[in-house]
Amino acid sequence: MLLSKSIIPEENGGYSKADMEKQIEQIQEQLALIHLKLKANVDSEVWVQFQTKTNSLKQTELEFQRLKQLL
Structure with missing residues (x-):
């Protein structure tokens, strides 16, 4: 009897x-x-990193x- 009472009908x-x-x-x-x-x-993060690397390369080129x- 207890078992039948514990089942909730859909x-x-x-x-x-x-x-x-x-x-x-x-x-x-x-989720979308x-x-x-x-x-x-x-x-955004990829763009920031790209800009950072590009600026670093430009600075290196200017230093060269x-x-x-000077030589």
Whole structure:
């Protein structure tokens, strides 16, 4: 008797297929937004690193030119 009372019938406590599909769709939308934000952050970080390396190379090139003029 106790076992039969512990089982919750689907119609009383379960989720409908439509509700589950709606929840899955909402989760997919949230994941897409998270992915977009992460991609933007990564793109920004890559751009900053590229600019840093480019500036470093320009400084090195200018230093070589300065040294060549001294010789």
